[in-house]
Amino acid sequence: MEKDAESVPDWVSNEGPDNPPETVILEGSPNVTAQAPQQIFVQGHGGPGMIMPTTNAVLALVLGILGIVACSICTALPALILANGALATTSQYPGHPDQGLAKAAQIVAWIGIGLFILLILFYGGLFAAVALSGA
Numbered sequence: 001m002e003k004d005a006e007s008v009p010d011w012v013s014n015e016g017p018d019n020p021p022e023t024v025i026l027e028g029s030p031n032v033t034a035q036a037p038q039q040i041f042v043q044g045h046g047g048p049g050m051i052m053p054t055t056n057a058v059l060a061l062v063l064g065i066l067g068i069v070a071c072s073i074c075t076a077l078p079a080l081i082l083a084n085g086a087l088a089t090t091s092q093y094p095g096h097p098d099q100g101l102a103k104a105a106q107i108v109a110w111i112g113i114g115l116f117i118l119l120i121l122f123y124g125g126l127f128a129a130v131a132l133s134g135a
Contacts (some may be wrong), residue, residue, distance in 0.1 A: 057086040059082055
């Protein structure tokens with residue numbers, strides 16, 4: 001049973017007009033056509049479901065705090081190295097949850113290194129004062 005092409009209404013056919021009419025919505029705006037809009041694919045930086053890589057930001061912060069409190073340069077330098085590595089990882093993924101922690105670890109590590117340098121200068125000055133007074 002073949003259907004007659006004339007018995008099918010116009011709205012059922014798959015054929016559309018070659019050039020759809022354009023409609024001006026606002027003066028100076030682009031014209032809107034009856035064609036379906038083209039989809040634009042934008043590569044995002046992840047979302048709520050994206051799995052972020054792990055970092056050593058917590059370890060760097062713990063070592064930095066230990067560098068200030070007890071061990072000085074022995075843990076402050078590894079803390080700075082780990083914090084810089086964590087910052088390199090978090091800078092590649094905007095919105096990474098460890099970004100603030102890594103920055104804090106870097107700051108704490110630099111404070112520990114600065115305190116060590118001040119301590120060395122203090123003991124060096126103290127040694128120089130004792131050496132000059134005893135001579």
